[in-house]
Amino acid sequence: MxxxxxxxxxxxxxxxxxxxxxxxxxxxxxxxxxxxxxxxxxxxxxxxxxxxxxxxxxxxxxxxxxxxxxxxxxxSGLDTEAMRGLRGKKISMIFQDPLTSLNPLFTVREQLVETIQAHLGGSDAEVNKRARDLIDRVGIPDPDTRLDQYPHQFSGGMRQRVVIALALCTEPDVxxxxxxxTALDVSVQAQILDLIKELATERQVGVxxxxxxxxxxxxxxxxxxxxxxxxxxxxxxxxxxxxxxxxxxxxxxxxAVPRPTLKLHRFPQISYGGRETRFAIDDMARHWPKVDNDTTKPVFEIRNLTKKFLQRKGLLPWDRTYFTAVDDVSFDIRAGEVFGVVGESGSGKSTVARMIAGLYPVDGGTITFEGQVVSDLTNRAALDAYRKNIQMIFQDPYSSLNPRMRVDDIVAEPIRHHKLMEGSDVKRRVDELLDQVGLGHEAGLKYPHEFSGGQRQRISIARALATQPRFLICDEPTSALDVSIQAQILNILKDLQEHLGLTLLFISHDLPVVRQMCDRVAVMKQGKVVELQETNDLFANPQTDYASELLRLMPRLDDLSTEGLSAEL
Missing domain, CATH: 3.40.50.300 (P-loop containing nucleotide triphosphate hydrolases)
Incomplete structure (x- = not known):
């Protein structure tokens, strides 16, 4: 049975x-x-x-x-009360977003204890011991301390482990x-998947x-x-x-799946049902300002970049403790290249990107853009001129778009802010952008919730291109998208880089995607750059144990069909 x-x-x-x-x-x-x-x-x-x-x-x-x-x-025909007794005890669910699965007002211990007592009962000592053992089993270090912390004090990967512990605490059958x-780096992903496989093998849980x-x-x-x-x-x-x-x-x-060992010029798109959407790169290129992409010149020179965040407050300076998120980071980004940054959650990847974008102040070091030091800009006009040329595509298209604004206003916002056009010219420019990213200008009359995740990311790209920037920061732009939509977005980014001469900073935990997209890659660990190589050299011959371990944990995909793929020679 x-x-x-x-x-x-x-x-x-x-x-x-x-x-x-x-x-x-x-x-x-x-x-x-x-x-x-x-x-x-x-x-x-x-x-x-x-x-x-x-x-x-x-x-x-x-x-x-x-x-x-x-x-x-x-x-399937049980009433609400009967289903409530079954749910959690016999069948548990690990949801995609741990933030929506955990109550921000209760500690991890309180949430685990409540679930265990509701389904299994037991004395306070027994229940607390079980909660502690579960936290330890899902690989959260220092369980005695972490049990009494709140969800916001955990990283995304650690929160997902807490959700798994909640799913396991009642010893379910399914x-x-x-x-x-989703959105976890390769090392945390490997640990979570190993745990799921262990449960299936040891306890005969169906998954x-x-x-x-x-x-x-x-x-x-x-x-x-x-x-x-x-x-x-x-x-x-x-x-x-x-x-x-x-x-x-x-x-x-x-x-459409990116391969770690086979570099493709373009990603095959889903052909079933004839749903491929055209991206009008040629139309955009005709109106784009000419870019001097002298690859011998760095667009960005990052020197000794440092960023600290307050970890514990105190009335006096010596009572405060700080967490160093970025620690003495240096690298150059050449004109016209796609520069990748990889590393585990908490390695400092996104913090570096936000400092380059001017969203975080710099605590130490300098950021130089086309010969001008921009890390200490305070003049509003100079800062606006810099930000016009630096645009960012965020990881989550759900939260990066204002749900109360129509799409045409979202795309028009940076045009109006930088006073690039006025009146009917703004409307014409927005319509062109929406047409060029394959949505059609009629999409401007809708709100973000009326679109799929991939379509929302196209809106984010249209907004980022509205100021005709010279540099794009892509922070995990496809991590939450299914493989077919990912192929569309990555092809768009490839076209932008190749035909418009844009320079890209590409941040991702998905190493096969990095292999396909990037010319050079910096590997970050605990706020430091531990390795920087040409992409092909990094994947063929990593120089550090950390990079070797990340590549070892990467899905090999050796057994996947190669039908329909064409390698770039």
Missing amino acids: SLLTINDLTVEFPTRRQLFTAVDHVDLSVEPGEIHGLVGESGAGKSTIGAAIMGLLDRPGRIASGTIKLSGDEI IIADEPT ILITHDMGVIADTTDKVTVMYAGKVVETGPTAQVMGQPSHEYTKSLIA
Whole structure:
């Protein structure tokens, strides 16, 4: 008997205009000790299946037909009270965003203790010991201290470990992991995936792993189900589906995955359904200011850059303690290149980027842009002139766009701020930008929530290009996007760099993406640059143990089909 069985599941969301079918007659089963991967693009229905299993469908969503059985007992028809007793105890869920899963007002200990007592009971001493053991088991150092801290005092990777500890604390039979490693660096990702595999092997827990990361699927799962538009298009053993896919959509999806050993000139895009969106780079290039890309000249010279953050307040200076996020960092960025920065969470990557962008003040060292020291600019006019040429694409398109502003106002904001155009010229420029990033000028009348994640990132790119900058900072621009949308965004960035002569600072934890995008790479650890090499040299022959370890933990993707790929010779 299968641990979890889904038969002919259909989930519908009635709306005023139509009936939307999010999951369409899906069959799926999970055996004890099996890790079953669920993949597909945004909107495929993956997370909806997880919510249906947990009884957490958002209203007015409903299970229209089909059954969900746990160890042979049907659970899809249980009432709210019965489902509440099952949820957490027999079936647990690891959500994608740990910040929305943890209560910011309670310590980690309070949240673990509450969950354990609700489902398992026990004395205070027993429950606290169990909480401490769980924190230790998920690899959080110094558990006695960290238990009494709040979620905001943990990094993203550490918060995700706390969420996993919450999912494990009731010893469930089934765990649904919904994008558990999104936005985590390779070392933390490897530790979390090893923990999930250990649970499946040792305790025979059944796991449904929902993810857009094909490397995670290839390295972790036993079986995989591929979904498209609410339907299952292919299912089977992971090695078979990933290595010899039979469905055209699966082939197209796998072809869009960046490879660590095969450098591509352009990323193949999803061809199934004919949904490729054109990016009008030629139209943009005709109106772009000519850039002198003398590669012998550095655009940026970073020297001995240092940044400290206050860790503990005190009335007197000697009572205060500081955390050094960036420690004596130096490097140059050449004209026209894509300069990559990699490292674990907390290594200082994004802090360096924010100092270059002028969002953080510099505590030590200098930043020189095209011969001018900009790290100590105080004159508002000079600072605005610098920022016009330096634009940033942030990691999360959800939080980097104002939800109360229409898209045309979002894109127009930097044009108006820098007084580049007035009146109808602003509207014409915004329409051109939206057309050029493949959204169409009619998108300007909508709000950010009306777009998918990939479309929102295109809006962010249009906004960043509005001032016709000479330098783009890309801080994890594709980490939260599925592989097909990632391919579109990375192709856009490649076009910008090649055809407009833009210089890019590219920050990412995704090493295969860095391999494809970057000319040179700086490796950061604990605020310091520990290695800087040409990209090909770094991946072929890393010079430090730390870089070697990061590359070792990188998904190999050796067993993925290479159909449809064309190597850059």
